[in-house]
Amino acid sequence: MNLVFLGPPGAGKGTQAKKLAEEKGYIHISTGDLLREAVRKGTPLGKKAREYMERGELVPDDLMVALIEEVFPEGGGVILDGFPRTIPQARALDEMLDKKGAVLDLAVLFDLPDEVVVERLSGRRSCPNCGAVYHMKYNPPKEDEMCDRCGVKLIQREDDREEVIRERLRVYRTRTAPLVDYYRDKGILITLDASGQIEEVYSRLKRAIDEKGD
Secondary structure: OOEEEEOOOOOOHHHHHHHHHHHHOOEEEEHHHHHHHHHHHOOHHHHHHHHHHHOOOOOOHHHHHHHHHHHOOOOOOEEEEOOOOOHHHHHHHHHHHHHOOOOOOEEEEEEOOHHHHHHHHHOEEEOOOOOOEEEOOOEOOOOOOEOOOOOOEOEOOHHHOHHHHHHHHHHHHHHHOHHHHHHHHHOOEEEEEOOOOHHHHHHHHHHHHHHHHO
């Protein structure tokens, strides 16, 4: 199956995609990870994308489509996490899959209230040295703002600042949310309650996919 994970930033799409990929053998394609890597390396795409990301805006469709086309494997079995984010991207994905003789089997909407999203994302901190990720409320370091592994001061990602998060949510509601109707009309949309602990959400996800597969 080829799957798309939809939902606001901070809804847990990436965490659940990684768990499902590890257990079921899917290939997990995270546009967020790909973009951050491009920004870190200073590639031409990364330089173009950085200014959009720091403002909480979506990277333009043509850049995102080109990025996905570069990494999409033959044979399918993919979870797309963070793509598509707009109707034009969804149509471009349909065309890409059609060329490969594949189809999109399921779109999973991770549903989560905005205030929960803000709490989840604004509390995140990461280690600039080893990459360890913490949450100041749910998974705090032993020593305030310091990495447990290497003792380096933790940082907050630019796009995890509250004002940027709220702008990301505004952009999501206006540009990405219409994808819900797009995939509902295709008959492949399922809505998942993304609140609660990771394992609770994962159990819901597997059950929903199994039921749809039947």
